[in-house]
Amino acid sequence: MKRLALASLAVIAPLTSALADSNQVAALGLTDGWYCKVGGKGAEGDSVLVRAGGPRPFLGIDGLDCHDPVVANGRLTAKTCYANGGIKLGVSKSYAAGGDKITLDGADFVLTPVAPNGDVCPPAQKAAAVSSPKPIDDFAADPTFIVTTVEKGTLPADAGTMPVPAAAEPIVEAFKDYLSKGCREAGGKPEFKPDFATAVDVNGDGRADIFMTANRMYCDGAVSYWSGSSGSTARWALSKADGTYAIADQLHHNVEIQETLKNGFQLIVHLHGANCNKIGAGQCRHVVNVDRNGEIHTIAWPDGKDRSIQGKPAATASKPAPLTHNLPPADALANSGWSTWFHNGSTMVINEQTGRIVYEEPKASIAGTVPKGAILFEGKFDGKRISGTAYVFKKGCDPAPYQVSGRVEDRKGFGSRIVLTGPAPKRDRNSCAIVGTTATHSRLVFEEYMDI
Known part of the structure; x- marks a missing residue:
């Protein structure tokens, strides 16, 4: 097999130089690389990524890049963790480490070498003695x-x-x-x-x-x-x-x-x-x-595909139902923690406690695809910050999930507005296949209903 490297690009998030000056990731004493889950709680395929080397260190946990991890009293805590979209979150887990193994909340993760374009932390990873990989330098990992x-x-x-x-x-x-x-x-x-x-x-x-x-x-x-x-x-x-x-x-x-x-x-x-x-x-x-x-x-899709019908024209595919939520009667919505909002011509209801945004009355042009009660977003409302999963709908296809984040904005006397952004999936014109994204930061905008 002939192989030509075109660019040596690392999958590393650009971080601030200020964070690099105080390298709390290096202070953990862990070797750079992937730590694959081998037991304990949680689903198989979980991983922890350590990037202590280079000017932009981070610890990758649960899809977050954490830059200020501190270990005290058997717990690892990080207050400066970022998801895609730039939203800031925090992490706190029980922690132990020794040799090439990390234990987080009862799950064991073992340092595992990864070949270029190899399977990173495959499911059912078995515990085994492994040699430490070479430290990963900035922009010097697997070629992109x-x-x-x-x-x-x-x-x-x-x-x-x-x-x-x-x-x-x-x-x-x-x-x-x-x-x-x-x-x-x-x-x-x-x-x-x-x-x-x-x-x-x-x-x-x-x-x-x-x-x-x-x-x-x-x-x-x-x-x-x-x-x-x-x-x-x-x-x-x-x-x-x-x-x-x-x-x-x-x-x-x-x-x-x-x-x-x-x-x-x-x-x-x-x-x-x-x-x-x-x-x-x-x-x-x-x-x-x-x-x-x-x-x-x-x-x-050699490794399977989440909630998509591949290779079938939308017109002939089966008709899976979107995720739905049984809403209370209209006159009881407000008393059940739901508030009314408008989104692109549709009436929506939002419940911050359950973290859901649901179609109450879809506009006529999408009513045949999106039923009443369809969940457009589910995630977490943390004060004015919001993060979670949104869905894209196409007739005859399962809703396609993607990650979004954003915040609640005050319109100064005209109610509130929510703006969520994320890389929305783009489907093939003749099937349910996901072929890319429509834009890096597709926007979902919700305007609060005001009874004037």
Whole structure:
């Protein structure tokens, strides 16, 4: 097998230089790397990621990047933990550590070497003595974009790294501007690596397709909104027959580009385990290819897919029902902890105690897809901060989950507004397959009902 590394990118969230000055992660005395769960409570596939080396240390727990862990009286506590979207949370767990093992809330995690593009913390990981991997340096872990030749194919001479063509340079600059704006709004200073964009021909038309990722940007002085334990924001620019580019926004860990005899060029997109109905960083691969009009097509989900019907046109797929909540009668909603809000023409009800946002009266144009009582969001209301799971609906398909976060805003005498953002899934036009994201920060806006 011939392998050409196109970019060596680590899945590491840019953190603040101030946090790096006081390295509380290094103070734990743990070896950098993945600690895979081998027993105790919880679902198989859980993991802990230690990144004490480099200028931006963090401890990855429960999908959060924690920068100030402290151990006292048998507990690990961290007050500065961030999920994708930039929301700040806290963690407190019973803790013990010794050798290459960590114990959190009764679950054991063992330091486990991971080969490039290997299965990170597979389910049913067995306890075993393992050797410590080499420390992970910043931007020096598994490659994000690589090319391989399989099935005795022949790697074309132009399949490796290519220069970014002049026609694609405005696309690269636009993505840089987008990331820079968010970084500056958060109080940071953006810094891009020289190989921010990777160019390779994946649809065989002789023109470079462009792959960009937020992993190639530091946001010095502010917490990143675009990289974390769930992966990193990426943008693909795929060449079309008319000379333009189709843009696809993604959230992934890494991508392997393969030349095969059966499917031509295919891309194996490595995602967080939640995309394959797993908990933690279990292996989740989405195999796709790209045609010469820039369209992405699903070939397979080798590790299973969460709540999706793959390969079937929506019109012929079975009709699963969205998650629903049995609402109390309308005249009893207020007394049951529910308040009324409006969202994009639909009437919604929100219960902060249960953490749910539910359709009370879907607007006419979606009533055939979204029933009364369908859950649009479920998660946690922590004062004015909100985080959890939202759902995208398509007729004939299961709701597609994605992570969102946001806050309650005061409109100064005109009630409150809730704004949630996150990478909403984008479906294939002819099936229920998820082929990417509609935008890095899709917005859900809710306006409070006011009885004037």
